[in-house]
Amino acid sequence: MPRNSSFRIPVRCFVSTSYVNYAIPKKNKMPPRPKWLIVEEEIDEAFLKGGRGPGGQKINKSNSKVQLTHKPTGLVVTCQYSRSQEQNRKRAREILALKLDELQNPEGCRTAIVNERxxxxxxxxxxxxxxxxxxxxxxxxxxxxxxxxxxxxxxxxxxxxxxxxxxxxxxxxxxxxxxx
CATH class of the missing domain: 3.30.160 (Double Stranded RNA Binding Domain)
Incomplete structure (x- = not known):
């Protein structure tokens, strides 16, 4: 049976017209995500079996959880964001870089600026x-x-x-x- 256009439900979109700034700096003034802080020789990487998170029962059998240990500072970051080991590695490195940036530059780091905003x-x-x-x-x-x-x-x-x-x-x- 062909669809009849008279049975379609109109969808309305409401756009807010409020342009309140609240004295927040522009988005382009955010410092870039720190990637240069991680030296591969200073990191111990371990893959663990996950316990919680997305992935169902398969997550309990596969080594998709990533644990990074930064040797000089002793920071430990674990990540089990998804079922993919590669995505978890990437995410764990981003988190570790943010933590290292926070340790080296507490006032000017990305997380401090986000919290200030x-x-x-x-x-x-x-x-x-x-x-x-x-x-x-x-x-x-x-x-x-x-x-x-x-x-x-x-x-x-x-x-x-x-x-x-x-x-x-x-x-x-x-x-x-x-x-x-």
Whole structure:
């Protein structure tokens, strides 16, 4: 049976028009991923049988888990990202390079810059939220003041009624007619 175009469901795509920067440096100012820090003679590489992760039961039988030990620093990195030993080797080397870069240059390393960007973004979002709630609180206080002003302009009906009843009672006890 041929497909009929009248049965297709329209899909709408919504694009955010908010261009908030939060004072984050441009993406091209990120330092490159460090690869030059790893010297092959300084690394011990071992392949282990994996215990957890993607791959099902096969992961328990194959030596796809990679463990790299950097001899001078004693850093140990294990990686079992996928079932492929080659992908795990590549990923473990990237992680080891990032860790070595972090040890050699703590302020200017890639992870420090990424963390700084995250905190700046978080601070910007917090400022925006606080500003929003501050505006809402100001509006709420303004409406409360207006309501109080309106209510204070009205005559207190209960007090007026009580004074009318008292004057009527006083007038009946004295024999005069009260205000009607």
């Amino acid at each position: 995250k905190t700046k973004t978080k601070q910007g979002k917090t400022k925006k939220a606080n500003k929003k709630y501050k505006v809402l609180d100001e509006e709420r206080m303004k409406t409360k003041e207006e309501e109080h002003e309106i209510l204070s302009n009205f005559i207190d009906i209960d007090a007026e009624f009580d004074s009318h009843v008292k004057s009527t009672l006083n007038s009946t006890t004295t024999g005069e007619k009260g205000p009607v």
